[in-house]
Amino acid sequence: MQRFSGQTVFVTGGNKGIGLGIARRFAEEGAKVAIAAIETDTSEVARRLAEETGVDVLGLQLDVTNSAAVREAYKEAEARLGPLSVSVQNAGVITIAKVEDLSEREWDLNLDVNTKGVFLCCQEAIARFRATGTKGRLINTASGQARQGFIYTPHYAASKFGVLGLTQSLAKELAKEGITVNAICPGIIHTEMWDYNDRVWGKMLGDYDPGELMSEWVAGIPMGRAGTPAEVGALVAFLASADAAYITGQTINVDGGLIMS
Ligand SMILES: NC(=O)c1ccc[n+]([C@@H]2O[C@H](COP(=O)([O-])OP(=O)(O)OC[C@H]3O[C@@H](n4cnc5c(N)ncnc54)[C@H](O)[C@@H]3O)[C@@H](O)[C@H]2O)c1
Numbered sequence: 001m002q003r004f005s006g007q008t009v010f011v012t013g014g015n016k017g018i019g020l021g022i023a024r025r026f027a028e029e030g031a032k033v034a035i036a037a038i039e040t041d042t043s044e045v046a047r048r049l050a051e052e053t054g055v056d057v058l059g060l061q062l063d064v065t066n067s068a069a070v071r072e073a074y075k076e077a078e079a080r081l082g083p084l085s086v087s088v089q090n091a092g093v094i095t096i097a098k099v100e101d102l103s104e105r106e107w108d109l110n111l112d113v114n115t116k117g118v119f120l121c122c123q124e125a126i127a128r129f130r131a132t133g134t135k136g137r138l139i140n141t142a143s144g145q146a147r148q149g150f151i152y153t154p155h156y157a158a159s160k161f162g163v164l165g166l167t168q169s170l171a172k173e174l175a176k177e178g179i180t181v182n183a184i185c186p187g188i189i190h191t192e193m194w195d196y197n198d199r200v201w202g203k204m205l206g207d208y209d210p211g212e213l214m215s216e217w218v219a220g221i222p223m224g225r226a227g228t229p230a231e232v233g234a235l236v237a238f239l240a241s242a243d244a245a246y247i248t249g250q251t252i253n254v255d256g257g258l259i260m261s
Pocket of ligand 1: 012013014036037039062065090093113141142189190193194
């Protein structure tokens with residue numbers, strides 16, 4: 001399928017993990033893709049993805065919490081790749097701490113990256129859709145923790161519940177313009193973030209060996225396995241496609257049946 005030929009797609013956190021799975025899917029379907037992430041290797045990842053898929057991929061180092069940098073990054077993406085059609089707000093962080101140890105700095109980091117960062121990128125993308133009259137698509141990565149809080153991550157859960165409120169509110173504001181806004185909730189997807197979770201939660205919840213906690217949780221997934229970044233990419237591509245033109249303000253789980261609400 002080449003559903004996105006000629007379109008420009010912006011993916012935050014697109015240099016690894018879930019974001020790379022999303023960026024790869026769009027590139028495989030013909031889109032020109034800008035990947036923006038905090039790490040310095042982002043342009044190298046973009047170069048490799050372009051080589052593998054044969055489309056233009058631009059790598060940008062970006063801190064999504066910095067509004068001026070966000071504006072510049074979208075400007076550069078449009079200047080290099082053409083008018084924006086789709087923006088995927090996927091960059092995220094997690095930290096894990098008991099409430100008495102949870103620092104204000106950690107609270108702010110999670111809310112800044114996971115919620116404010118999504119807002120700033122949506123705001124910039126919306127301005128660009130409006131400037132070109134594009135019926136654009138916004139897709140925001142939330143989490144199973146936007147459905148249900150979890151032990152030792154009140155700040156992360158708050159940041160992800162926030163993404164759903166933001167998504168629904170923007171969806172209502174933009175519906176008449178044909179711009180859709182949806183959120184996705186990945187469950188357990190094996191990425192670097194999950195390795196951190198396995199290690200830190202594992203220590204806090206019962207001195208698990210590396211990989212043990214992950215295996216226990218994966219066993220509780222009705223489908224009996226973790227998900228892949230490619231499977232998340234497939235959902236995001238659907239939400240960005242013409243087939244999803246009448247879907248907005250929705251939150252869709254991609255988790256093998258882990259949470260059914
Ligand atoms: N892996 C999972 O099981 C899982 C489950 C639910 C939700 N999520 C969410 O999916 C998204 C991707 O997670 P992942 O598992 O691929 O994690 P990851 O750690 O592999 O990747 C995180 C990405 O976010 C980017 N990032 C972090 N801070 C940033 C900042 N300030 N500015 C720009 N980019 C920044 C990083 O550059 C990286 O690309 C996150 O929003 C995460 O909360 C992941």
